[in-house]
Amino acid sequence: MAGTQTTPTVDELLAELAELEDPRIREVNQRHGDDHGVNLTQLRAVAKRLKTQPELARALWATSDTAARLLALLVCRPKTYQRDELDTMLREAGTPKVHDWLVNYVVKKHPAAEDLRLAWLVDPDPVIASAGWALTTERVVKKPDGLDLPRLLDVIESEMKDAPDRLQWAMNECLAQIGIHNPDLRPRALAIGERLEVLKDYPTSPGCTSPYAPTWITEMVRRQSD
Template identity: 60%
Template sequence: MSTSTTIKDVLNELAALEDPKMREANERRGDDHGVNLSHLRALAKRLRTRHELALQLWATGNTAARLLSTLVCKPKACSAAELDAMIRDIRSPKLLDWFVVNVVKPGRHAEELRLRWKDGDDLVGRAGWSLTTDRIVKNAGGLDLSALLDQIETEMKQAPDYKQWAMNHCLAEIGIHHPEYRKRAIGIGKRLAVLIDYPASPGCTPPYASLWITEMVRRRKEAPAR
């Protein structure tokens, strides 16, 4: 796509991609857009990195435009203050997750913002716990895992839904990746019983932390050595 493409051109293309049935399905999950995400990624691939355009897309407040913005921005061009202001204007869980994965994690301020957001409400808190989970899996050095388990045990049961989901994921990954905390993580999962009745498709691991930990550890032990 030409570098002369304007914000008006992109918004017109997004409008043409709008599908009322997809919007209806997304709205049941709390996401206010009706654009197929594969089509959105294809558009981003044609646009390539266009940071100024990304800022214009974000400024529209339109969720589909903001999803696209996360794919064409330059993450390292964003300051911590800008990212903090942006997240506090997010209302869609899908946008929140794309913002964290595509903008915050590749940027320069993930750890600073992880600490700032972890104790926030719902979507902001979800972002902080998602960043914490990423560190637990990839680089847990310097984290106080015992203190994180204390906080999860105290706060997860009463946490808002979106934040609760991220805290539960964090609990599971502590148990999966850190054997010294596995027994305690499983015990917390059993006592709190968060997502114990959440439906899981056949062949999928349920998000109930105690089962999730046990199943993933079993799979790791049975996996052939490389």
């Protein structure tokens, strides 16, 4: 029928994504542990055309292709996943970008987010634990009631310095957000950051805020008071 738009097959979408592949983008992404070369603005345009399609999202995820999985996370419906399904997906995410999008675009919108946060926070795999810390940071900012913030600072103080990169980055963000949003805990958050010196020498582009927690906290508090 004229005007009817059929949904592309998974193979057709894989071919479309392959055509969008840019070797220069792949080269940049590979420095950060990612293995795709698709411009994310173009990827989002494909997702916008497809709209929400839960079954297609599952099929795209099953390909194990990074670009296809990123597209899947844009066209899925978070609540259609089971709690254990999300746990499995995180463990097979593979690359940092897929991991981050899964946590931010799907898990944070899921009814089991708190249950997963608590489970992942104590997971022995540091990459999985980093997702637990990312969800904890979300609560620090948006739903802090019920969190033991001093206890979180205890853990950060004792474990962040020697944590693997992904986990260290997630714990550092939690430290910064605790300091930014809690004036009573700010002196301790600043002191922890200054003593541990995590990310102190991280290269920061002009106009961007350093991820070094004392600098980050101080700058964001200054902006809030302007």
